[in-house]
Amino acid sequence: VWLNRRITDLRQKVRASEQAVEFYRTEKGLVEGKGTGLYSRQISEMNSQVILAQTGRAEAEARLSQVRSLLETEGGVEAAAGIVDSPQIYTLQEQESEAQRKISEFMTRYGERHPRMINAQSELRDLKIKINSAVLSIANGLENEVKVASTRERNMRRNLSQLETRVLNQNREEIRLRE
Numbered sequence: 001v002w003l004n005r006r007i008t009d010l011r012q013k014v015r016a017s018e019q020a021v022e023f024y025r026t027e028k029g030l031v032e033g034k035g036t037g038l039y040s041r042q043i044s045e046m047n048s049q050v051i052l053a054q055t056g057r058a059e060a061e062a063r064l065s066q067v068r069s070l071l072e073t074e075g076g077v078e079a080a081a082g083i084v085d086s087p088q089i090y091t092l093q094e095q096e097s098e099a100q101r102k103i104s105e106f107m108t109r110y111g112e113r114h115p116r117m118i119n120a121q122s123e124l125r126d127l128k129i130k131i132n133s134a135v136l137s138i139a140n141g142l143e144n145e146v147k148v149a150s151t152r153e154r155n156m157r158r159n160l161s162q163l164e165t166r167v168l169n170q171n172r173e174e175i176r177l178r179e
């Protein structure tokens with residue numbers, strides 16, 4: 001009889017303790033136990049995303065640096081146009097080659113002062129200006145890409161820091177829960 005009363009009392013205490021634990025878990029956001037909570041998985045995923053963002057930023061900076069260094073050299077626009085993967089520049093370069101072919105043809109056929117020759121030279125100058133403009137536009141686009149990638153990386157690092165803070169808080173709450 002005594003043992004049955006004791007078992008009933010202990011069952012009620014266990015039930016009350018389990019309810020208190022569940023209430024504490026809910027109140028403190030402790031989704032899972034055993035140290036493998038939701039935040040820990042999010043930190044792992046966020047670390048991977050930060051690494052990818054860092055790599056993307058580094059690649060963008062490398063492309064920008066390469067284009068900038070080519071632009072600073074003599075004849076750099078032509079060199080930069082050669083490394084920039086742009087359908088617009090490719091088309092303009094084809095048109096430039098065609099204009100140069102025309103100039104060579106007109107030079108032997110008509111001479112320097114012929115109206116066709118003058119038009120062809122004007123066309124070539126216009127194409128070179130367009131290529132320069134397109135290359136500079138792409139360089140500006142690369143600068144923007146670097147800024148966006150840097151901002152993305154910075155935001156991810158901030159999110160990672162916030163998650164790490166949450167995990168520290170969660171670990172403290174887990175300790176209190178175990179107590």
